[in-house]
Amino acid sequence: MPPSRRSRLPRTRLLAAALPLLLPAAPALHAQAPAPTPLTAAARRQALDSAAVLLSARYLDPAAGRRLADSLRAWARRDAFATVADPARLADTLGRALRTVVADKHLYLRHVPNVEYVGGAGAGRIVDARVAPAGGAGPVMVRRSGRVDPRDSATIARTNFGFAKVERLEGNVGYVKLDLLVPPDYARATADAALAFLRHTEAVILDVRDVPGGAPQMMQYLLSHFVTGPATLLHASFARADNVADSLWSVPALAERGLGGKPLYILTSARSASAAEMLAYVGQRSRVATVVGETTSGAGNGGRPHTIGAGLQLFVPERQILTGPGWEQTGVVPDVAVPAADALTRALALARQRVAPGTSAVR
Known part of the structure; x- marks a missing residue:
């Protein structure tokens, strides 16, 4: 597929x-x-x-x-x-x-x-x-x-294509802090470098607590590194104006780069919106990731911008989710609910306990 x-x-x-x-x-x-x-x-x-x-x-x-x-x-x-x-x-x-x-x-x-x-x-x-x-x-x-994204490519590049921080934390747990989910057309090389750095970690944490949205294709790209087995449907939507259904599937070749099947934790906050929520929603729904933090913003209806004159751009919500109920207005409810400020500490404890069961979790 x-x-x-x-x-x-x-x-x-x-x-x-x-x-x-x-x-x-x-x-x-x-x-x-x-x-x-x-x-x-x-x-x-x-x-x-x-x-x-x-x-x-x-x-x-x-x-x-x-x-x-x-x-x-x-x-x-x-x-x-x-x-x-x-x-x-x-x-x-x-x-x-x-x-x-x-x-x-x-x-x-x-x-x-x-x-x-x-x-x-x-x-x-x-x-x-x-x-x-x-x-x-x-x-x-x-x-x-x-x-x-109205910014030009040079401006986006100066943000390191949304990858704010990549670290190997104590306990051999990988950590990626994202500021935005930039389309892989721009961000693929940076994403590949970040994930390659974490290839030999025991577990990975993706932090989208400050991500206001971005590209669904980056959700697909990131999660594909962790989904094992044949291509799996991650997300599908329908645009009624165009009478077109779109689907995003996992890419098995990406899971062969060393992270496939490893424990994945996604950190959320009430500020996490749109494509960041999609990352948490799909990761949780597919049981590929454990979501830790706060219930997300609740911006679930996808669409695209249109020019309406006078330099104004109208973003029109055009897409209905076909894979489950979605998260419009409700947000994505975390698997482990903690204040956003405590989410990294809790996820680290969970990851360390999972990869080294004898380790006591931090509460």
């Missing part, structure tokens, strides 16, 4: 069986931009109308999408945001207003004036091209709408 696949399936059958997927939760990332031009009433109306069309057509729940669209059109008719001329402030204000209509943590806007998202499937594929817009306003970065 291939590591990932996409298929067109009957819409009615899938909608009846479906539930929430994902990408990153509400804005933790900000692209640098020049001082914004104040919005006109016409620009606000166009942005709200564009958002209404997108949400009506693409939001994962058709009825909820219609409610959102109706609200947007009503706000546009009466220029409800007339006092909000700053586009960054409008993004925040409008996002909050939308979430009063439908409580969805992936339903948000941000102001990214130098990035244009274009349609197309292929979430996680990085396709960048600089173009000069009409009027000579300077280059704009055009990205497929599967790309959710």
Whole structure:
């Protein structure tokens, strides 16, 4: 079975069986931009109308999408945001207003004036091209709408592609602290180096307590190092607007690099969101990992950003999870519940006790 696949399936059958997927939760990332031009009433109306069309057509729940669209059109008719001329402030204000209509943590806007998202499937594929817009306003970065991180590749590289720390701790336990789940298209070499360093450890701890989200493909890549046996379905979702189901499978060759079958612990906090929650959810559900820490944020509905004008990007939750109930609003409940600050200590104790049963666990 291939590591990932996409298929067109009957819409009615899938909608009846479906539930929430994902990408990153509400804005933790900000692209640098020049001082914004104040919005006109016409620009606000166009942005709200564009958002209404997108949400009506693409939001994962058709009825909820219609409610959102109706609200947007009503706000546009009466220029409800007339006092909000700053586009960054409008993004925040409008996002909050939308979430009063439908409580969805992936339903948000941000102001990214130098990035244009274009349609197309292929979430996680990085396709960048600089173009000069009409009027000579300077280059704009055009990205497929599967790309959710507005930063350029050089900026992402300076974060070490989300790998903040890799250590071999006492008791021969490996530790990886992540800041973001960056797509393997960018981060594969760094991920490979980190995991190779831990190849001879007895157990591994992945720390996503401060991860706001990222790429599902990095979840697939990381967990594949620990899943033994034939290719296993890790996660599946359905996009009703495209009538497409996507699946992520384990990659058996990655488990042959030395970590397959070793004890894995995933640290979580209430700040862990979106793809970080997916990592914990899939690891727990597949019994590949033990989740230690706090219940996660509850941002489970996956989607992608769309340009709606005025430099505004609307993240539309488009995907329903097919593998289990998901974690939208509920979060991922840890196997071992402890305050986030104590999660590493507890996971270390559990790991040491598991690999050396005579060792007393730290409480």
